[in-house]
Amino acid sequence: MTRPSTVANEALPQSGFRTLLYKELLRFWKVSAQTVTAPVLTAMLYLLIFSHVLQDRVQVYPGVQYTAFLIPGLIMMSVLQNAFANTSSSLIQSKITGNLVFVLLPPISYFEFFSAYVIASVVRGLCVGLGVFAVTLLFGMPPLREPVWIVVFAVMGSAFLGSMGLLAGIQADKFDHIAAFQNFFILPATFLSGVFYSIHSLPPFWQTVSHFNPFFYMIDGFRRGFFGQSDVSPWLSLLIVATCLGAIAGLILWMLKTGYKLRH
Amino acid sequence: MGSHLELPDFFQFMTTAAIKVRDLKKRFGALQALDGVSLCIEQGEFFGLLGPNGAGKTTLISTIAGLTRGDSGSVLVMGHDVVGAYRESRRSLGVVPQELVFDPFFSVRETLRIQSGYFGLRNNDAWIDEVMGHLDLTGKADANMRALSGGMKRRVLVAQALVHRPPVIVLDEPTAGVDVELRQTLWKFIAQLNRAGHTIVLTTHYLEEAESLCGRIAMLQAGRVVALDTTAELLRRHAGAFLRVKIRGPLPAELAARKPVEAGGSFRFRLKDYDEVAMVLAPLRAAVLHIDEMEVMAPDLEDVFMQVMNQGKEPMQ
Ligand SMILES: Nc1ncnc2c1ncn2[C@@H]1O[C@H](COP(=O)(O)OP(=O)(O)OP(=O)(O)O)[C@@H](O)[C@H]1O
Ligand SMILES: [Mg+2]
Numbered sequence: 001m002t003r004p005s006t007v008a009n010e011a012l013p014q015s016g017f018r019t020l021l022y023k024e025l026l027r028f029w030k031v032s033a034q035t036v037t038a039p040v041l042t043a044m045l046y047l048l049i050f051s052h053v054l055q056d057r058v059q060v061y062p063g064v065q066y067t068a069f070l071i072p073g074l075i076m077m078s079v080l081q082n083a084f085a086n087t088s089s090s091l092i093q094s095k096i097t098g099n100l101v102f103v104l105l106p107p108i109s110y111f112e113f114f115s116a117y118v119i120a121s122v123v124r125g126l127c128v129g130l131g132v133f134a135v136t137l138l139f140g141m142p143p144l145r146e147p148v149w150i151v152v153f154a155v156m157g158s159a160f161l162g163s164m165g166l167l168a169g170i171q172a173d174k175f176d177h178i179a180a181f182q183n184f185f186i187l188p189a190t191f192l193s194g195v196f197y198s199i200h201s202l203p204p205f206w207q208t209v210s211h212f213n214p215f216f217y218m219i220d221g222f223r224r225g226f227f228g229q230s231d232v233s234p235w236l237s238l239l240i241v242a243t244c245l246g247a248i249a250g251l252i253l254w255m256l257k258t259g260y261k262l263r264h
Numbered sequence: 265m266g267s268h269l270e271l272p273d274f275f276q277f278m279t280t281a282a283i284k285v286r287d288l289k290k291r292f293g294a295l296q297a298l299d300g301v302s303l304c305i306e307q308g309e310f311f312g313l314l315g316p317n318g319a320g321k322t323t324l325i326s327t328i329a330g331l332t333r334g335d336s337g338s339v340l341v342m343g344h345d346v347v348g349a350y351r352e353s354r355r356s357l358g359v360v361p362q363e364l365v366f367d368p369f370f371s372v373r374e375t376l377r378i379q380s381g382y383f384g385l386r387n388n389d390a391w392i393d394e395v396m397g398h399l400d401l402t403g404k405a406d407a408n409m410r411a412l413s414g415g416m417k418r419r420v421l422v423a424q425a426l427v428h429r430p431p432v433i434v435l436d437e438p439t440a441g442v443d444v445e446l447r448q449t450l451w452k453f454i455a456q457l458n459r460a461g462h463t464i465v466l467t468t469h470y471l472e473e474a475e476s477l478c479g480r481i482a483m484l485q486a487g488r489v490v491a492l493d494t495t496a497e498l499l500r501r502h503a504g505a506f507l508r509v510k511i512r513g514p515l516p517a518e519l520a521a522r523k524p525v526e527a528g529g530s531f532r533f534r535l536k537d538y539d540e541v542a543m544v545l546a547p548l549r550a551a552v553l554h555i556d557e558m559e560v561m562a563p564d565l566e567d568v569f570m571q572v573m574n575q576g577k578e579p580m581q
Pocket of ligand 2: 321362436
């Protein structure tokens with residue numbers, strides 16, 4: 001019936017990465033009403049309300065209507081929040097229900113573990129982003145001047161927020177910890193990043209503060225892809241976002257390697 | 265009762281231990297959960313890990329599985345260090361966790377396919393079906409995990425530990441809260457795996473289970489190994505025998521000094537060996553006491569267990 005053959009085992013160099021990624025994708029896809037449709041609806045509500053109130057009063061870039069300006073920011077905000085939600089909720093749920101052991105017992109390397117979780121969160125971010133984009137088409141087709149930046153910043157931004165979610169998930173012992181991280185850190189950082197305005201319309205002090213916010217560069221770079229205009233050079237934004245992503249990835253890999261919190 | 269001496273000949277040539285633990289220590293805050301544990305479990309053994317609640321059994325298993333890191337000491341599974349060569353060691357190991365955990369997102373079959381995939385096995389349905397068959401899970405293959413009863417969930421946990429056909433299988437209280445039928449199904453299957461050459465390590469609080477299944481047993485107390493021997497030797501060496509008598513009248517002082525356990529009007533005497541039976545009966549006879557009932561009992565593992573735990577640390581050889 002069975003042999004405890006280590007020989008057979010060693011002949012299987014395949015890794016668990018693909019399955020872990022598949023599992024993470026399936027996890028949000030099975031409840032897509034909650035993980036994709038709901039955030040798209042939320043973004044649409046924001047758009048309806050803000051555009052209705054502010055359409056004729058604010059003009060951020062010359063020749064760009066406020067609604068048009070708002071759309072990329074809203075898309076990016078949804079992308080980022082959902083990328084964060086995916087990793088953080090998956091990890092904390094597995095921790096609390098205890099089924100994290102199923103991924104801790106197999107021979108999955110730290111890098112594979114990190115990549116699978118983060119890639120799944122990027123996919124979720126992009127799905128939500130596409131959904132919001134599709135809905136905003138009701139308000140007219142936005143310009144797509146430099147579309148490469150749209151893709152680059154959507155991917156980099158969601159990878160960064162997916163990593164943040166992983167960090168929060170590793171650190172947290174209960175759902176409250178994740179909620180606190182989200183409410184006191186992610187949410188203010190997104191709102192203060194220029195989703196609803198150009199930072200040039202801020203007083204000088206807050207402009208300076210915004211320049212220390214990585215979210216500002218993600219949204220500014222992303223918006224660049226639509227309008228061909230941005231507050232700072234997209235290359236600078238890319239450099240900063242990539243550096244932040246590299247730093248947090250390094251931190252998480254170190255945590256996974258030492259077993260911090262997960263293999264205590 | 266198969267001791268490790270009865271293993272097939274080919275094991276004589278295998279030098280790699282299934283599990284080798286050397287001076288393992290693990291502290292949780294002020295609590296020393298493992299206090300210098302050393303163990304060597306050979307391939308093909310059916311090994312029991314016993315001890316009271318909090319003795320450190322699960323902590324030891326978690327360290328072997330890489331779920332916990334020891335503070336010092338080393339653990340090898342099939343010769344692979346659980347930290348340095350974690351991929352190889354985890355591939356060699358199947359663990360049934362003590363806690364009844366499951367992923368509510370998936371059905372039984374999905375759960376097993378995914379677990380299989382984590383070990384890099386993507387076309388494993390034949391084996392998955394076979395394992396489900398052995399554990400009477402086939403009828404529940406497409407049921408969601410949430411909809412299963414506790415015992416069924418336990419079966420899935422066992423199946424999950426076996427998807428990659430690990431040479432070493434560790435079961436942490438697999439029969440806790442499980443009905444008689446599953447116990448029998450489970451032990452039949454596990455014994456079959458053991459005969460096929462898999463090493464089995466088992467913790468349980470049902471000592472008769474351990475007595476009938478395990479060839480060798482380690483007893484843990486407060487993070488230390490306090491007994492380690494073949495089951496047969498533990499039974500022989502530790503407990504002697506018991507004599508239970510029910511008498512009419514008070515116990516002679518000479519016998520009261522032996523401090524028998526009194527229960528239901530009868531007295532239970534510990535004896536070093538059967539020769540001592542006469543030494544208990546003589547004073548009764550001298551006092552002309554009538555004996556209503558009498559019984560001489562061989563010790564079971566529970567007696568050994570109680571004795572080892574009460575004397576704290578017994579000298580190891
Ligand atoms: N993560 C942890 N943090 C703090 N203390 C822990 C942790 N895990 C275990 N302990 C403590 O370590 C000791 C050993 O626990 P362990 O679970 O290994 O015991 P056990 O022998 O498996 O007991 P049981 O028979 O009840 O399952 C206990 O005192 C327990 O409270
Ligand atoms: Mg335990």
